[in-house]
Structures are given as structure tokens and as C-alpha cells.
Amino acid sequence: MKLELSGIVIIVGAYGSGKTEVAINLAVHMNAKGTTVRLADLDLVNPYFRTREARHALSRLGIDVVLPPAKYMQADLPILTPEVAGMLRNPSGLTLLDVGGDDVGATVLAALADPLKGKAVQVLQVINPNRPYTDTVSGCLRIREEIEAKAKMVITGIVGNANLMEETTEQDILAGYEFSKHVADAGNVPLVFITTPTELLTRLDKKDIHCPVLALKRQLVPPWKRAETLGPSE
Amino acid sequence: MAKVLMKGNEAIGEAAIRAGCLNYFAYPITPQSEVAEYLVRRMPEVGGVFLQGESEVAVGYMLFGAAGAGARVFTTSSSPGISLMSESISYIAAAQCPVVFVNIMRGGPGLGGILPSQGDYLQATKGIGHGDCRLLVMAPASVQEAVEMVMKAFPLAEKYRNPVMILGDGLIGQMMEPVEFPDHLKSEPSNKDAWATNGMDHRKSNTRNLVKSLFLDPVVLNDNNLALKAKYDRMRVEEVMSEPYNTDGDYKGLIVSYGTMSRVCRTAIDMLKADGIEVGMVRPQTLFPFPVKAVEDAALKPSCTHVLSIEMSMGQMVEDVACCVKGRLPVSWYGKCGGDIPTPEEVIGVVKERIA
Numbered sequence: 105m106k107l108e109l110s111g112i113v114i115i116v117g118a119y120g121s122g123k124t125e126v127a128i129n130l131a132v133h134m135n136a137k138g139t140t141v142r143l144a145d146l147d148l149v150n151p152y153f154r155t156r157e158a159r160h161a162l163s164r165l166g167i168d169v170v171l172p173p174a175k176y177m178q179a180d181l182p183i184l185t186p187e188v189a190g191m192l193r194n195p196s197g198l199t200l201l202d203v204g205g206d207d208v209g210a211t212v213l214a215a216l217a218d219p220l221k222g223k224a225v226q227v228l229q230v231i232n233p234n235r236p237y238t239d240t241v242s243g244c245l246r247i248r249e250e251i252e253a254k255a256k257m258v259i260t261g262i263v264g265n266a267n268l269m270e271e272t273t274e275q276d277i278l279a280g281y282e283f284s285k286h287v288a289d290a291g292n293v294p295l296v297f298i299t300t301p302t303e304l305l306t307r308l309d310k311k312d313i314h315c316p317v318l319a320l321k322r323q324l325v326p327p328w329k330r331a332e333t334l335g336p337s338e
Numbered sequence: 339m340a341k342v343l344m345k346g347n348e349a350i351g352e353a354a355i356r357a358g359c360l361n362y363f364a365y366p367i368t369p370q371s372e373v374a375e376y377l378v379r380r381m382p383e384v385g386g387v388f389l390q391g392e393s394e395v396a397v398g399y400m401l402f403g404a405a406g407a408g409a410r411v412f413t414t415s416s417s418p419g420i421s422l423m424s425e426s427i428s429y430i431a432a433a434q435c436p437v438v439f440v441n442i443m444r445g446g447p448g449l450g451g452i453l454p455s456q457g458d459y460l461q462a463t464k465g466i467g468h469g470d471c472r473l474l475v476m477a478p479a480s481v482q483e484a485v486e487m488v489m490k491a492f493p494l495a496e497k498y499r500n501p502v503m504i505l506g507d508g509l510i511g512q513m514m515e516p517v518e519f520p521d522h523l524k525s526e527p528s529n530k531d532a533w534a535t536n537g538m539d540h541r542k543s544n545t546r547n548l549v550k551s552l553f554l555d556p557v558v559l560n561d562n563n564l565a566l567k568a569k570y571d572r573m574r575v576e577e578v579m580s581e582p583y584n585t586d587g588d589y590k591g592l593i594v595s596y597g598t599m600s601r602v603c604r605t606a607i608d609m610l611k612a613d614g615i616e617v618g619m620v621r622p623q624t625l626f627p628f629p630v631k632a633v634e635d636a637a638l639k640p641s642c643t644h645v646l647s648i649e650m651s652m653g654q655m656v657e658d659v660a661c662c663v664k665g666r667l668p669v670s671w672y673g674k675c676g677g678d679i680p681t682p683e684e685v686i687g688v689v690k691e692r693i694a
Contacts, residue, residue: 152508153512178677235342236348237379239342268341268516269514271516327509327679327681
């Protein structure tokens with residue numbers, strides 16, 4: 105199954121669910137298909153491991169990354185650059201917003217209600233059942249409600265991002281798929297896609313997976329590791 | 339228990355609960371605020387308390403009060419917050435109460451920055467508060483090790499009736515790794531009858547306990563300092579922890595590095611090995627007591643010609659490393675602070691220039 109997304113796509117989810125890795129890799133995936141992609145780093149909550157760390161790799165591929173002004177790049181200040189409203193008013197092929205974690209991180213979306221008015225928007229909730237508080241269906245639904253209340257937006261789909269980073273196994277992916285399906289069913293929204301580390305993609309038995317699979321190349325790595333090389337692999 | 343994917347800060351909070359600590363007092367500061375965010379939700383689930391003080395100064399004395407009453411208690415903060423707590427740490431050490439402090443270091447001095455640093459080494463190991471007081475200081479290099487050290491910190495604080503500090507840096511707090519938690523420990527300090535001021539009807543002992551740090555009689559004050567010194571000397575014998583890396587064979591140079599920086603050095607050592615250059619490493623896991631013998635023995639291996647202290651600071655631990663080597667080999671420092679962590683390539687460059 106092919107993963108095709110366009111228009112305005114907003115990535116939300118619990119803190120540490122993997123929103124940024126999903127957003128970066130989704131941007132690269134659609135860019136490789138010839139879609140014009142703009143990606144905005146809206147993580148105003150946490151100053152570590154943000155999209156901005158992959159900005160150079162993304163720019164090299166021709167993906168436009170919208171960030172706060174350089175002098176504020178390392179600040180833990182809630183800076184929402186006006187460029188974000190501009191990109192929402194005139195969306196390109198795929199306009200991606202990578203939002204901060206939990207309801208606190210999603211609060212920024214309420215401030216974008218005006219440029220989003222009347223626009224078709226997909227709001228995708230990233231879930232990882234190997235994280236605290238999103239290891240149950242009810243936990244995922246609870247965080248969904250909290251995000252929707254603060255964002256003043258409705259979540260339209262689920263992204264299954266089950267992983268234990270480099271310790272992820274095929275079993276984790278398959279169990280995570282089943283879990284994500286339950287969350288999607290319980291919330292009455294589609295499971296839009298799931299992710300897998302790229303090195304597991306070929307070994308993964310996909311016959312029971314009935315949704316697109318996005319292969320992730322990890323970008324937000326500690327300084328003793330190298331980020332995987334981004335770019336078309338298909 | 340199955341592994342879960344956790345941020346260092348979250349894992350530190352959970353580890354404290356697993357260690358039977360149900361009292362957490364803190365004041366938020368980047369890059370460790372996730373401990374509070376995690377525990378504000380988690381503590382009520384286990385019948386525990388998270389109380390935010392009006393400042394780190396207040397938090398320090400809330401900890402002192404709770405510990406004096408026999409409660410297992412801890413806090414987390416980052417560099418400037420720890421400075422504000424330092425007065426109370428001295429009082430807690432003087433009064434011989436067990437408290438666990440976690441410092442997730444950020445760049446300094448002053449307000450500095452919010453990215454990882456190891457600039458509080460000297461503060462933690464030698465200058466945490468006024469008077470002759472010391473902390474037992476442990477430095478984790480992974481999220482899993484942070485969990486283990488936090489769980490170990492509570493029994494050690496009670497064994498010595500002394501504050502214990504976990505000294506991590508912003509990356510240890512912020513990075514995510516799969517972790518697993520051991521079973522719960524028992525939740526009550528086993529030796530608290532000897533010191534807790536929790537009312538005579540709560541204790542088996544008939545002696546009255548008094549928690550204080552004022553000793554006006556010079557002989558009594560000296561005796562108290564001797565009692566503290568005896569504990570710190572005992573720590574030097576019983577609590578030293580370090581981990582060697584690539585020290586089995588011959589090596590031309592030795593790196594001493596801890597925490598996040600040691601993981602970069604590990605990668606550099608692996609890359610150097612592929613290049614035919616052998617470098618060993620000693621990673622101190624306790625910073626006080628410092629692993630003097632491990633560093634000395636590794637440095638004095640006949641093949642070793644140079645010892646490098648690599649730190650995310652402007653050369654703090656290098657003083658301890660030089661004390662171990664005692665002038666028998668050249669000792670030098672390399673590091674950066676401010677949040678820009680040296681890369682494996684930079685470490686390799688320094689090794690090639692000074693050692694290879």
C-alpha cells in the first residue's frame with residue numbers, strides 16, 4: 105500500500121511519541137515522490153531533539169524547513185514565527201506542521217485557527233505503545249482528548265510508531281500495528297500509516313499489515329551516533 | 339518487566355518511585371523539567387507527593403525537613419538551581435540526613451544556556467556547600483544507568499546519612515533509550531530510628547533524636563566534622579565505581595571521561611582501533627569518591643604515554659586525574675562547554691595530535 109499525503113498535515117501526539125522523526129521522514133518520503141514539501145518546526149515546548157536539528161539534511165533535499173530566527177534557535181522560548189501563518193494561507197503540495205508534545209505542545213495550534221480557517225486539514229496523532237501513558241488504548245484516547253481540547257482541532261487519523269529505538273524488533277512492529285488498529289477503531293478514525301526502522305523493512309512480514317508502512321531513517325541521534333543518510337531509497 | 343522507551347528525566351522519576359521514594363519537592367528548570375512533569379502525574383498514582391516549592395532555596399529546606407522527619411525524599415534541578423540549594427545541602431550534610439539530589443547540568447556559569455554541560459564537576463565533588471561537607475556523586479552514562487544509580491542512591495544516602503547526588507548532563511536527561519526497572523525496594527529507611535525526629539511513639543528506641551547543624555562548642559563541632567570525615571573516608575573505600583574500556587591489551591594513551599562525554603569517547607576509541615591506534619578509557623561512575631586506583635593503574639600501564647581528561651567543561655576533572663598520575667606521565671585536558679558536545683572526530687583529532 106502506497107503512502108500518499110498532501111495538503112496541510114499536522115503531526116501531534118504524546119510527548120516523546122516520535123512526532124519529529126515521523127514528520128522528517130514523511131517529508132523526505134513525499135519529497136522523493138516529487139511533491140513540494142514545507143515543514144514547520146512548531147515544537148515550542150522542548151529545546152532538545154527538534155526538527156531544526158535535521159534542517160541541513162532536509163534543505164539539501166530541497167525541503168523547506170520553517171524555523172524561528174537563527175538567534176532564537178537554541179532558546180526555550182515559545183516563538184511562533186509569522187512565516188507559519190503564511191505557509192498555511194498558501195499551502196504547497198504537502199505542508200507539514202511538527203507540533204510539540206502533549207496538550208501543552210498542541211496549544212500553539214489554537215493560535216493558528218485564523219490561517220487554518222476553512223482549510224481541509226489532517227491532524228495525525230502519533231502513538232508509541234512502548235512509551236509510558238500511551239501503552240493502553242484508553243491512554244491514547246485520553247491524550248487525544250487533551251490535545252483536541254487545547255488545539256481546538258479534531259484528530260483525523262492515527263500514525264502507529266511502535267518502537268524501542270535501535271532495540272525495535274519485527275514483533276514490536278507487528279504488535280504495534282495491532283495496537284494502533286485498536287486505537288484507531290476505538291477512536292473511530294483511520295490508521296493512516298505505521299512506521300518501521302528501515303533496516304527491518306525487508307524482514308517484516310507485511311501480509312497482515314493493511315495500511316501503508318513508512319520506513320524511518322533516524323535523524324535525532326546523540327552525538328556519538330550518526331544520523332542515517334536521508335534521501336530516496338525506493 | 340518489559341522494556342519501555344523513556345527519556346532520562348522520566349526514567350529518573352520512575353526510578354525514585356521504584357526505590358520507595360514517595361516525596362518529591364522541586365522547582366522547574368530546563369533541561370530537567372520533565373522529571374516534574376512525569377511525577378506530577380505519577381506520584382498521585384502511587385500515593386506519593388510532588389510539591390513545587392516557591393524557589394530552589396525553599397525546596398532545599400523542604401527536603402531537609404522531610405529527611406529530618408525520616409521521609410525518603412529527593413529533588414531534581416539543573417545547575418543554577420543546585421547553586422541555590424547549596425546552603426541547604428551543607429545543612430543537610432551537617433545534620434546527617436539522607437537526601438538524593440539530581441543535577442541535570444546545563445551550560446554555565448551564570449544562567450549560561452540550556453544545552454548539556456559538565457561544568458558543575460568541581461561544585462559537586464569539592465564545593466557543594468560551605469564547611470567540610472561532601473556529597474557522594476554518581477555520574478550515569480545512559481538512561482538505564484541513571485535508573486540504576488537513582489535506585490542505589492537512596493540506600494546509600496541512608497547508609498551514610500548524607501546527601502547523594504546524581505550528576506547527569508542535559509543529554510542524559512533528554513535522550514530516550516529503552517529501559518527496564520528492577521522490582522520495588524522497601525519504602526522505609528531501615529536505620530531511621532537512629533536519627534529521625536518523627537516522635538517517640540513511632541520509634542523503638544528511647545533516645546531522643548535531634549536534627550541540627552549548629553554546634554557552638556568547638557570540641558563538639560570538631561567531633562561532628564570528624565564523624566563526617568570518617569564517613570567520607572569510608573565512601574572512598576567502599577563506594578568507588580568505574581568502568582574500563584579497551585584496557586585489556588596495550589594502549590598508547592588513556593582517556594578519562596564520564597557521562598555523555600564518555601559515550602562519544604567510546605565511539606572515538608572504536609574508530610581509532612579500526613585505524614590501528616589503541617586507546618584505553620577509564621569512565622568514573624562515582625566522581626566522589628574518585629576512582630583513584632583504577633585511573634592510576636590504567637595510566638601506569640607501560641605502553642601508556644599520555645593521559646587525556648575529556649570533559650564537557652573547561653578542565654575540572656583533569657585536576658583529579660593529575661592527582662592520580664602524580665606527575666609520572668603527561669596529563670592534558672580537552673573539552674568544550676556551552677552545549678556543543680565534542681564529536682568522535684574531534685576526539686580522534688586530539689588523540690592523534692597528542693598521543694599517536
